[in-house]
Amino acid sequence: MNIGGILLALQGAASQGILWGIFVLGVYITYKILDIADLTVDGSFALGGCVCATLVVTHGVNPFIALLISTAAGVLAGAVTGFLHTVFEIPAILAGILTQISLWSINLRIMGKSNIPLLKTGTIFSGLVNATGMKTSLASGLIGLVIAGAVIFLLYWFFGTEIGSALRATGNNEDMIRALGVNTKMTKMIALMMANGLVGLSGALVCQSQKYADIGMGTGAIVIGLAAIVIGDVLMGKVRNFAGRLISAVVGSIVYFLIRAIVLQLGMDANDMKLLSAIIVALALCVPVAMEKYRLKHSYSEGGEEDA
Template identity: 70%
Template structure:
């Protein structure tokens, strides 16, 4: 049971980096970017091929991040230059990446069983288990990325990006090219998704053509779960940094829920159904909670 929980935490942290990418497009720009399912697998495919070829595992992860950024740029190009709706642009890129990922790997999956990874290198140096190594590496990367995003979105260009999602018409009236901010957001988002795909690839010791399937659902579930948890904390999610941390925390909680349900004997084939139920519940809970709070405020007003 403990091993399963540690595995869930490590998976949650590594996938949490992908969730941060989804957070940028979904929460800041209000764009449901479906490129994620493809760019996640692209990051894993690029990382796997390079590691098998003998490239340093850390450099392979950086290359995975770059590959994700290129995928995001393609979606951004379709959206901003040709004015194709963002959701359709993401679908087109995602479909294209399926064939591209097969071309990159040359087959449907690439094992790394005999190759060194950043996790195996840390394990050999410290003697720690694979799950603990994954947690350590994941935490280091996640902390660096959260700190970097917090700094970036506090800069002028980062503030413009956030404002584009809040009121695009107003930002355009101020003379800002919103197409550039959308392009930047999609590149940054998918770069993080590709980075997560590379880390997951090295952690699970293989890359698979279908490893990104359902990634967007996991990302949305984690974001909503994180927001629900954040609202229960004193002060809620009033600060941007807290929202970033809650996205990663939501990913960990999501994978813990999955691990607990599997330990209880649920068929692994039903995991997609479970994911959909978790997302639905996470979306419904805030609405129900708000209605309860509203009714309480009305009843208190009537008493007065």
């Protein structure tokens, strides 16, 4: 067994986990805070990568500027889903599916082909690599960590503001917050735009890290996001403060990619990774429910015996 190769694979997996962690933060906003299953993210993740690759390769745009434009593209995708959901009252999950399907064709239009390589193009990571001589995976991890930290700080600040608190309250009890005079349609729109903006940013970062954009790079991304959130909850379930929960989303993403790297090193077929992701999510969601039911049944039985 090549220990050096395994360690290198784990380092690369951790770096990818950090970059995907920004995607997971976007999923966390809709799934955990707003209580909406937004499937737009599969399309907006690929949208961020496709826009970034096209700008950098075809138009020679600065990679940092490309990140900002990719984020704006994700925000726009979230706005479309929010518009369908809030204005036309299409169920959130269906509105997300409609936008996701549309983005497949839009992404092909943007790139003009199914994939764009960035092998001969400078990225935000290659600048650090050239300046310091460090490995690309390490540079990706360091830059990703800085960006993820900044995103967590901004989210923590935003959700402490009046509008951010209203957004969190919308997810907890929409009827109550609407009765207090809050426009819940607006809070949903803001949340969907913010979430997909982060997803687009993550797609652009992953695109620059892996040196290519592909039309299918977002396929099944929602499963990865949910798996990372669940893993983060399990590992940091005792953390109650909001900042800790945001950090747990990124931690869950890193652990997920480490698990995936280890499984691949053990010889698992890469084509089975989607199945593994689905199994991880299913187990993580089912096991706590089963344990709670067992605990309640056990305590009820003991209580019945004592009463008897």
